Amino acid sequence: MASLDDLKKRISSVKSTQKITKAMKMVAAAKLRRAQENAEKGRPYSEKMNNIILNLSSSISDIENAPKLLKGTGQDKTHLCVVMTSDRGLCGGFNSNIIKKAKLFFQKILNENKTLKIITVGSKGYDQLKRQYKDNIVERLSFKDSKNINYFDANKVGMMVIEKFEKDEFDICTIFYNQFKNVITQIPQQQQIIPLKSETKKDEIEDESYEFEPDEDEILSNLLPKNISTQIFKAMLENSASEQGSRMSAMDNATRNAGEMVDKLTIEYNRSRQAAITKELIEIISGAESL
Amino acid sequence: MSEEFKVEIVNPEQSFLSKEDAIEVVVPAFEGEMGILKDHIPIISFLKPGIIKVFRKTDEENYYVEDGILEFKDNNLSILTSTIFKVSDLDKNKIENLISESEKASQQENLDDQSKFLIDQKIEVLKTLN
Numbered sequence: 001m002a003s004l005d006d007l008k009k010r011i012s013s014v015k016s017t018q019k020i021t022k023a024m025k026m027v028a029a030a031k032l033r034r035a036q037e038n039a040e041k042g043r044p045y046s047e048k049m050n051n052i053i054l055n056l057s058s059s060i061s062d063i064e065n066a067p068k069l070l071k072g073t074g075q076d077k078t079h080l081c082v083v084m085t086s087d088r089g090l091c092g093g094f095n096s097n098i099i100k101k102a103k104l105f106f107q108k109i110l111n112e113n114k115t116l117k118i119i120t121v122g123s124k125g126y127d128q129l130k131r132q133y134k135d136n137i138v139e140r141l142s143f144k145d146s147k148n149i150n151y152f153d154a155n156k157v158g159m160m161v162i163e164k165f166e167k168d169e170f171d172i173c174t175i176f177y178n179q180f181k182n183v184i185t186q187i188p189q190q191q192q193i194i195p196l197k198s199e200t201k202k203d204e205i206e207d208e209s210y211e212f213e214p215d216e217d218e219i220l221s222n223l224l225p226k227n228i229s230t231q232i233f234k235a236m237l238e239n240s241a242s243e244q245g246s247r248m249s250a251m252d253n254a255t256r257n258a259g260e261m262v263d264k265l266t267i268e269y270n271r272s273r274q275a276a277i278t279k280e281l282i283e284i285i286s287g288a289e290s291l
Numbered sequence: 292m293s294e295e296f297k298v299e300i301v302n303p304e305q306s307f308l309s310k311e312d313a314i315e316v317v318v319p320a321f322e323g324e325m326g327i328l329k330d331h332i333p334i335i336s337f338l339k340p341g342i343i344k345v346f347r348k349t350d351e352e353n354y355y356v357e358d359g360i361l362e363f364k365d366n367n368l369s370i371l372t373s374t375i376f377k378v379s380d381l382d383k384n385k386i387e388n389l390i391s392e393s394e395k396a397s398q399q400e401n402l403d404d405q406s407k408f409l410i411d412q413k414i415e416v417l418k419t420l421n
Contacts, residue, residue, distance in 0.1 A: 044299075045302065045371055051362075052362050151302075151303040210333045211332055212335055213334065214337070
């Protein structure tokens with residue numbers, strides 16, 4: 001059995017861990033509110049963008065000559081996956097969930113003998129993927145230095161993706177991120193952005209006859225690259241809200257567990273203290289009796 | 292009959308402006324300036340660098356945009372843009388910064404005609420503001 005001193009040290013170390021997790025929980029809660037607000041503020045833009053593109057693509061007459069970003073290259077040999085994770089740890093299953101989802105997809109692609117290319121955004125994703133897929137990772141990005149999620153960063157990722165697409169480096173692009181549902185639930189998402197897959201069915205779109213200036217094709221070819229960045233930006237916002245939410249609940253659990261542990265250790269400490277006292281008493285009494 | 296319609300300007304980070312009572316909005320569309328009044332037919336168009344003017348009964352506000360796309364439908368005007376400033380918030384320094392940035396960008400080689408045109412346009416607009 002551990003000595004009294006050891007137990008005492010153990011208790012104080014668990015207590016200070018508890019202090020840290022508690023503080024982290026508070027910080028995450030504060031940041032979560034901000035991230036959630038940002039995510040909500042950013043939603044109108046991506047929704048409107050999506051609407052316009054849906055309207056446009058439904059009214060496009062000549063599907064053969066549609067921009068490649070919309071209809072794809074006609075092949076699906078090379079896949080590019082953008083895996084978005086956080087830069088910091090201690091956020092529960094946040095990163096592992098994305099990676100798990102991504103790995104499943106990677107395996108499927110590799111089993112079909114297709115080429116896989118990976119861009120990691122956020123250093124945790126890179127750390128987890130580098131062992132198994134080192135040769136597949138073509139770029140790694142991290143926006144550790146930017147304090148807030150901003151469109152500028154998202155645009156950088158978007159530009160990179162588009163540039164690679166124009167050089168025919170891949171056929172299909174998929175992004176992985178966590179969608180924020182609520183503090184305890186974040187759903188890992190897999191979204192194909194090139195070629196664009198509309199989730200709405202054709203007949204759900206109202207048939208609105210728009211006037212276009214300049215013509216549809218030109219608007220579409222200008223708009224699609226922007227949409228890529230917008231989708232990535234949306235994913236980044238969702239991701240940052242999810243990260244904070246996930247961290248908050250993880251730290252909440254950790255604090256609670258630490259509390260339980262302190263209780264258990266305290267009982268053990270008191271028992272062994274009691275045992276030591278009893279032992280000493282017995283020794284004294286039996287010593288006195290033998291005289 | 293009221294002549295007012297709703298105008299909303301959003302950038303990726305937030306909803307920048309939302310007014311229920313615009314009377315006329317003048318936008319720098321790609322093929323020239325365009326004024327939009329109530330009951331305009333549905334339109335989708337592009338913006339080039341320029342000034343968006345929002346007229347209301349009582350006042351008039353000017354915004355500087357660098358790019359964007361606009362959609363008008365059912366008397367709702369939505370403008371999506373990545374870069375927007377209120378003109379009255381722009382001071383001399385800021386404008387000069389923007390100009391020198393654009394001038395640097397125009398020095399770049401391998402620019403295609405369209406982006407060059409856009410940058411030139413940007414500089415021109417900024418100079419008129421200055």
